[in-house]
Each structure stands twice: as C-alpha cells, then as structure tokens.
Amino acid sequence: MASFEDDIDVPDPSLMNVVEQDSLKWIFVGGKGGVGKTTTSCCLSIQLAKKRNKVLIVSTDPAHNLSDAFCQKFGRDPMLVDGFDNLYVMEIDANADMDKIQGEMSAAAGDDEQSVLQSLMGDLTSSIPGIDEAMSFSELMKQVQTMDYDTIVFDTAPTGHTLRLLSFPTIMEKALGKIMDLKDKFGGMLSSMSGLMGGGAGTGPNGESPTDMMLGKLEETREIINKVNTMFQDPTVTTFVCVCIPEFLSIFETERLVQELSKFGIDSHNVVINQVLFPEKDAEELAEWFEEEKGKLSKEAREICSKMMARKKMQDKYIGQCFDLYGDDFHIVLQPLLDHEVRGVEKLTDFSETLVNPVDLEVD
Template sequence: MGDEFDDSDLPDPSLKNIIDQKTLQWVFVGGKGGVGKTTTSCCLGAQLAKTRKKVLIVSTDPAHNLSDAFCQKIGREPTPIQGFDNLSAMEIDANQDMDEMQRQMEEEEDQTGGGIGNIMGELSNSIPGIDEAMSFSELMKQVQSLDFDVVVFDTAPTGHTLRLLSFPTILEKALGKVMELKDRFGGLIGQATSALMGGGQNPAQAQDALLGRLEETRAVINKVNDAFQDPTLTTFVCVCIPEFLSIYETERLVQELSKFGINSHNIVVNQVLFPEKDAEELSEWFEGNKDNLPKEAQEICSKMMARKRMQDKYIGQCFDLYGEDFHVILMPLLDYEVRGVEKLKKFSELLIDPVDLEE
C-alpha cells in the first residue's frame, strides 16, 4: 500500500455502493472456508436493513453459522432477528433432500433385490449434481415466494458456489440422460422412477412425472440464472483474508464469476492487522522502542511485525489485481469475537465507513 497506490484513483473502499443500489434483489457472499463469510453476510444484512423494508439472510453452507453469529436459534423458516424489526434469517440444509432421495433408493433396492436400485445408481452416476440442482431449485422457489426486498446468501465455500452456477448445464445433461435411459431400459426405468417419486404411479406416468419435474426445475433455474446475470439485480461479494491461499482462491472465484456473467466488484479482506498503518510505520515505532520492552514483549512484537509484513504483501497484491475495478474493503482484526447483534451492528459500520487509511 503506502506510496504505491493513489487512493483518489481507486473505487471507494466501502460496500456503500451495494447499500445505495436499490434495485439489488440478490447479494451473494462467498469465498474460501474460514475467511469470515458469515460475519460479512450478517454485517451486510444489518446495513441493508437500514434502507430496505424487509431483508433476509439465507445460509446455504452445510456448516451453518448464522445462529452462532446472532446468538439465537435460526431454522429452515425465516426467523426474525432480535434487535431488528425488518431483518430475518434462515438456514437451509441443501443436503437434506439428497439424503432422503438416497434413503428411498436404498429401501427400494432391498425390496426389489437390487434391480431398481442398480438402475437408480446408474441414473445418479450419469447425472452428478442433479440432486443439488433440484434442491437449489426448490430453495429458490421458496425464497422467491417470500416477501423480502433483498436476500443476502451466505454461501458454502468456493467449490460449492461454482457448482451452483453450473446447474443450468447440469440440467440440460440430465434431461438428455433420462431420455437415453428411458430408451435403453424401457419399463424398468419407469419402475425405478415410480419408486423414486414415492410410488402410486404406473411406470409411464412416473417417467413423465420425473421429466416434468426436471423441466420445471430447468425453467426455474434458467429464470434465476437470468436474474443472476443482471447486474441491476444481483452482485457477488468476494471475501478473503491476506494470505496466499485465500488470495489465490479469490482470483479463481473472480475469474469464474466473470465467465458466468455474474457481477462482482466488491472484495472484503478480513482479519487485517492495523489497516490504518503499514509495516514500515510499525517497524519504525518498534525499532525506536524495543530497547524499553521486556524480552517477551520484543518476541511478541517481532512475530506480529512478521505477520504484518506478510499481510501487507498480499494486500498489495490484492490492490494490484483488483484496485482499479473493485471496491476493496479492509476489515480489522479485533481482540474479540464479532458475535451478537450489537457487536455485528458496530462492526458493520466499517463496511460502509472504513478505517481511514490516511491516518
């Protein structure tokens, strides 16, 4: 940072652009695991609640953390957040439907001596990701039916998020594969489909029902995908920490989002040591005062300085990569956990009014 960057030429280091864009309906927050996506999602939701009528935060990460962040129980239905009158949250277990489908397959395999189960196994192996796509379709239908002005998605780690964007392609392959299996196995695939759909249907009806469900899923996801590619409706906030693997993952995420036509122009860098100062300033202070410090304090400061220099290097790389086109927001490492409504509200202010880098 320091002399390498002219702050006047860079986009504002703030997420105020998201708050001010009143047309936004979907805000995704994603990145590598453990970088503070949930805290960022909650803080962004808290800020959006100041200007929107009804805001919803949805966790699609199997390792849900919204309940821990807000210090209250949050379930599969929108739960009002205490301390707000227009902010709700919900935690969706995207794997639940897949587990239930697998359980039904295993039960039918026991009942049929393996025939139907084998066919269903081939069907599932032929279209990997179809269960996730259908679960996501149901989630989006549910969220769209709710009365919220804007939805913030606290997403799973990067790999899961990128699979979400590939669902339209997966569904196209799935429809083709189902038709292929239908031609190859005839009535047997119909029996397997009937079992999957819960029974009570003849094979022909079951096949039509599955195809109909896939077509419906494709229609929903194509519609959602169109909205995701509209920058007036959707944006993606990338979250990272100033370390090599996290910056590398962010670059991968930004490139993939660009390929899918998803708008992303905000990067939040969490856990920054003293974002208002650079390593050179701190080194000068340390060299001038270390003789007055106990040996233990000198060792602690030396390790902190090494960490600060490493962070500054990767923050500099982040600005080199994104500074001209992205709002890069540096969020400080605190000496306490950001949990509970009051701490989240206070921390969220830094997303809009960041630490003054000129101090």
C-alpha cells in the first residue's frame, strides 16, 4: 500500500506526546473555521483530564461553541463539565470584559472623570483594532494564573483571530503611545476640564487624572501581556495544535499558521487532519475494492461510491501534501469523518480515543 508514512522514524501519529508532556501548561488549538477546533479541544482535554489533576478549557471565540459541543451551558466563570470532577470550561466575551474594565475604572473615578474616561476608552477601541481583545485576554490571564489548573487548553477562534493574539504586545504599545500623545497634547486641558466639571485635579483612587488612570491600566495590561508572551514562547510550557481538514484552503491556511507561529517563536509540532474518509485505507485500495465489487452494485450505488472515491482521492492528495510538509517534524493525526456530529460527553470521549490511539496506518 502507498502509505502516507514512508519513513519509519517519523513522529508517531498521535497526540499522546501532548498528553504525556507533564510540563505543558498552555495548549492552543487552532485552525480555519469549522474544521474541528472545538471538537479537538474537548477531546484533547478529556484525555488530559485522565492524567492531570485539574484541566480547564477556555474559549476565546466570541461564537462560543464549547457549550454546544458538551451540550451544557457555560459562562465567564469556570464550570465543571457534567460527569467529570477535574475538567472545567469557561467562555470569554471580550465585549463584556471591556464593559467590566470600564465599569471598574469609572467606579474608581469621580463622577466627572467618568465621561472623559468613557470617551478615552471609546477612542481607543475605535482607533486601535484588537485593543478590546488584548485587554480582555489580559484580564483572563490575570485570573487563570491565580487558579490551580495543571493545564489550560485554549479553543481559539478561526486563524485570523488566533494570530491577532500574537500581536497583542504591538497593540498595547500602540495604545500606550496614543494615550501618551493625548496626555502630551491635551493633558492640561483634560485636567482643567474635569476641574471645571467640579472634579478637582483628578479623582482616581490616588487622585490621578483620567489619562493617568488609563495609562496605569494599559501599563498593567502591557506587563501581563509581555509576561504571558514570554511564557507562550517557551516550548516546555506552551504548544499549539493545528487542526485542518484535507482540502486545499485548509492546508494552505495551516501552512500560514505554522509559519506565523514559528515567526513568533511559538512551538507547534502536532497537526490534526480531521474529517478524513476511511483513514485506515487509501484511495488506491478503495479503487481496487470497487473494481471487484462494482458488478454487484446497482447503478445508484455505483454513483454514490464513485463520488465518495473521488472525494477520497482528493483528500489523499492533501493528506500526502501534509506529510510532505510536516511529516518529518510533526505528529500528524488523522481523525475519521463520522456519520454523526460529535456532541455530548459520550461521543466526545469516544472520539478522543482516536486522538491518542489512532487508526493504524500501514507502512510499506
């Protein structure tokens, strides 16, 4: 059989390496939209929960689908998955977090500073795309770092979004630059404005002006984000699992993702190819089987089989490309296309087995 794995020494086709690397604290799961990121995050976490004391899955995707996958409603605070005593889920909403941050600063400010703070915040979010996500992510990291999870799995939003996470430090520099400029240009005016409105020289918790309060918050955020990024660039604690399906656009986007991750110094050495038709067989084998059997099939059954085999042939081409690109360095795991959705703890648990005990690819 013409196997995808020609070299016996290639990394084994399983995510067991991730499960067994005890030092891993942060695991990102990412890829193009709809390829199976959430399913893979849940399945990997189920396997991790067998070996670790406490595992958390976090969704940073505004279109939260962890609740859909587990058929259980989750929210901003970590909640146990039904049937587990050590697997938790939380779903983050960047907009709600921004409202909370603004609310906290407003509460600390005097009544008159609140409108200045609000317009500063509005100005920042409209002129610096991603600042809301960066601040929300920093709040999340501040929170989860104080919790005692062994491993945190991020079910990320589709690729474009994921890569924004890597640019948070740059976004923070821009935001700080902008507020500093405002302070230089309008500093006197901003404090006299709040003075005129009756607020005195500044009524933050330490008597500082709204611009200084905002600068303080941004500096705190920058510090967290820089610390976190250093952690994310340490392969002993962080890795990124890329998920794709065997189609041109998905493979293309995976390559972009792998390149970007490597540019940012983030480790990735696992690719999950999901929704594979008959992963245990290749197109040639199926074609031989079809030749032998087609005489016994009705016209309609032959048509269905032919369509399926054309699809399988296309999948094999892209799976082959994946092995050519990553086979030497990455664990490549083929996940079968099931004939049902992978929803609910039972189905996810079953499916999680193929991540660590994959189908046996024959090797010539």
